[in-house]
Every structure is written in C-alpha cells, then in structure tokens.
Amino acid sequence: MKKLFGVIGDPIAHSMSPAMHNDLFELYGIDAVYLPFHVSKGNLEAAVKGLKALGVSGFNVTIPHKTDIIPYLDKVDPLARAIGAVNTVKNENGLLVGYNTDGPGFVKGLESMAADLASRSALIIGAGGAARAIYFSMAQAGIEKIDIYNRTTDKAEELVSSCPYKVESKVIGRVAAEKSLAYYQLVIQTTSIGMVPDTENLPLLPENLTQNSIVSDIIYNPLQTKFLKEAAKRGAAVQNGVGMFVFQGALAFEIWTGIFPDIERMETNVLRNLG
Ligand code: ATR
Numbered sequence: 538m539k540k541l542f543g544v545i546g547d548p549i550a551h552s553m554s555p556a557m558h559n560d561l562f563e564l565y566g567i568d569a570v571y572l573p574f575h576v577s578k579g580n581l582e583a584a585v586k587g588l589k590a591l592g593v594s595g596f597n598v599t600i601p602h603k604t605d606i607i608p609y610l611d612k613v614d615p616l617a618r619a620i621g622a623v624n625t626v627k628n629e630n631g632l633l634v635g636y637n638t639d640g641p642g643f644v645k646g647l648e649s650m651a652a653d654l655a656s657r658s659a660l661i662i663g664a665g666g667a668a669r670a671i672y673f674s675m676a677q678a679g680i681e682k683i684d685i686y687n688r689t690t691d692k693a694e695e696l697v698s699s700c701p702y703k704v705e706s707k708v709i710g711r712v713a714a715e716k717s718l719a720y721y722q723l724v725i726q727t728t729s730i731g732m733v734p735d736t737e738n739l740p741l742l743p744e745n746l747t748q749n750s751i752v753s754d755i756i757y758n759p760l761q762t763k764f765l766k767e768a769a770k771r772g773a774a775v776q777n778g779v780g781m782f783v784f785q786g787a788l789a790f791e792i793w794t795g796i797f798p799d800i801e802r803m804e805t806n807v808l809r810n811l812g
Contacts, residue, residue: 540569541591542793543675545576545584546599553810554597557786558705560799560806569594576602585609585633590626592728595627597786598635601609603666618678619701620670625789636792639667641676642785643755645726649676649800651750654723658682660714662740663727664692668757671727675703684686684721686714686741688728711741718745724768726754731762739764748772755781757811 547562550573558571572597575618576584586609588596597682598606607613610623610634617623623635647654659680664687665710675683680743687693693708698784700706709717718724718741736759743764746752753767759776765775783803791797 538568540567540594542571542587542595543574543593544571544597544599545574545588545602547575547577547601549575549597551600552599553782553807554599554780554786556810557803557806558790561790561803563792564802565796567794572581574627577615578602578605581605581633582609589628589631589633593628595789597623597789598624604646605644607635616640616673620673622666622670624754629794632732636672636789638785638788639698639781640656640670640672642783642788643671643679643725643753643781644674644678645784645788646776646780647751647753649780650774651723655679655681656658657722658720659684659723659725660718660721661686661727662714664689664696665727668727669696671725671755672696672776673700673702676700676704680723681705684709684714686711715742715745716769718743719747719749722750724750724752724773726756726762726764728768729756731759732756732762733758737763738766743767745773746771746773748774750774751776753780754778757782757807760811779804779811783807 552573555571562569583797613635617637620637625636625638685693697706726739730738746768750773752773753776754762754765755778756762769775
C-alpha cells in the first residue's frame with residue numbers, strides 16, 4: 538500500500554518539503570506520497586490524532602507547532618525533548634515518535650564545510666528556538682566552546698544554563714561580540730535580521746570578521762543576507778540556510794526510510810523552488 542508522509546504547519550502553502558521528499562521517494566523507488574497539511578493552532582491535537590488513525594508513516598512539523606505537538610506524541614527522543622521542539626515524527630508500530638533534525642541537520646551542514654568542528658570556537662548570534670536547537674546539537678556533537686550573543690541577554694543566559702550537554706560557554710554583549718569576531722572560527726547567525734523584508738539590517742557590525750571564520754546564516758530568503766555578503770567580502774567561508782534546510786530533511790528521510798539521501802540533488806531541488 539502507498540505510504541503517507543506530510544508536513545503540518547500554518548502557513549504551509551510555500552513549504553519546500555513536499556517537492557524535496559516526493560523527488561526522493563521517486564529516486565529511491567519508494568511507493569509513498571508527501572503532502573502539505575494546513576493545520577491551525579486550535580486543530581493540532583485533532584490533526585495528530587487523525588494522522589495516527591490514518592496510519593501515516595511519518596510527518597514533519599513546522600511553525601507554529603514544533604513545541605505544542607510534544608504532549609500529543611507517544612514518545613520523544615531525548616535531544617528533541619531537551620530542545621523542546623519536534624520537527625520530525627515517525628510512526629513506529631503504531632506509536633508516534635518525535636525527533637528533532639533541525640539542530641543535528643545544522644551540525645551536519647557545518648561538517649560538510651569543516652572536518653575539525655570539535656576544536657573550533659563558536660559564536661551563536663540569537664537565543665530563540667532555532668538557536669536552542671543549534672546550540673544543544675552542537676554541544677551534543679562535542680563542540681567544546683560556544684559563546685552566545687543575543688539582544689536580550691537574559692534569554693541567552695537561560696539557554697546556557699538549560700543545556701544538558703557539556704560545553705564551555707559564556708554570554709557576551711554586543712560590543713564584545715563585535716570586537717572579538719576574528720577570534721571565532723564559527724559564527725552562526727540565527728536571528729531573523731536580514732530576512733526578507735528586513736534585508737538591509739545586520740545583527741552585528743561585521744568589520745572584524747576574517748578569512749579564518751566560517752560564517753553561517755540560517756536564513757535562505759534571501760540566499761545571501763547582508764551579513765553573509767559582508768563576511769564573504771572579508772574572505773570568510775559562508776554558508777546560507779539552504780544547508781540546514783536540506784540536511785534536516787535528509788535526516789528526517791533517513792529516520793523514515795533508513796536511507797541517507799543524495800544531498801546535492803536535494804539542494805538543486807530546493808534552489809529550483811526558491812527560484
Ligand atoms: P526562531 O524560532 O526563528 O529562532 P524566535 O524564537 O522568535 O525565532 O527567536 C528570534 C531571535 O531573533 C531571538 O534571538 C531575537 O532576539 P531577542 O531574544 O532579543 O528577541 C532575535 N531577533 C529578532 N528580531 C531582532 C532584532 N530586530 N534585533 C535583534 N534581535 C532580534
């Protein structure tokens with residue numbers, strides 16, 4: 538019987554996940570379909586119960602449901618539980634099990650840029666949901682030193698104190714972050730600054746970035762934020778948010794099928810969608 542996969546979110550019409558996963562099902566000869574489901578906040582519980590009753594094989598979860606879905610799942614993987622967000626659900630013998638592949642996907646994307654991640658010192662800009670997934674996953678992956686700068690310092694402090702994995706971290710202010718940009722070999726931009734329509738703003742002044750850093754911005758609309766352009770100008774290696782998006786999808790596909798898919802093909806598919 539054809540297997541059912543999908544993604545639930547609100548809004549959902551512009552999700553790039555259906556095209557990406559349907560292409561992979563075809564590539565690997567898997568008889569399955571992946572559909573977008575528009576689920577509003579008030580319908581989340583009913584939607585999850587309905588998907589379970591229909592025998593869905595798996596689904597992704599996007600804004601605004603990543604945290605709210607947790608009580609409706611039968612089991613949640615420890616990393617997703619620590620992050621407090623689930624973006625991937627697998628039906629395991631009738632039980633819905635939640636995972637987070639956003640953070641691990643980001644780390645895999647970084648690994649594709651640099652082999653020696655653990656020994657690199659990192660700065661995360663931002664302390665929201667995306668930063669939390671990335672910070673915990675980087676710490677879990679063994680990156681030893683990760684500092685955080687956020688406009689609201691308390692949120693960065695809360696993030697550091699709630700991390701269950703061993704990591705050396707300090708929260709730094711804006712001036713210190715700007716001054717010490719040359720010191721960090723990984724600079725990770727997780728805020729919405731630079732995203733359409735806010736394309737002219739910068740999360741930090743980039744003057745002290747150098748060619749010694751990898752600068753990663755999780756935004757993919759536009760493909761190159763002003764921050765990434767400024768980083769590239771100074772010789773830094775840059776990575777946009779397509780990397781994280783593609784790798785979170787690849788890890789979800791692997792959870793569902795056991796196959797780690799063709800990343801380049803996924804990237805081409807996403808770039809075609811982004812036009
Ligand atoms: P997400 O789930 O995408 O991470 P979020 O949880 O709302 O979204 O987090 C947004 C992040 O972007 C936060 O770090 C936020 O900073 P604050 O904690 O100070 O609010 C940051 N952010 C958003 N707009 C910003 C702005 N104009 N200036 C500075 N930081 C901003």
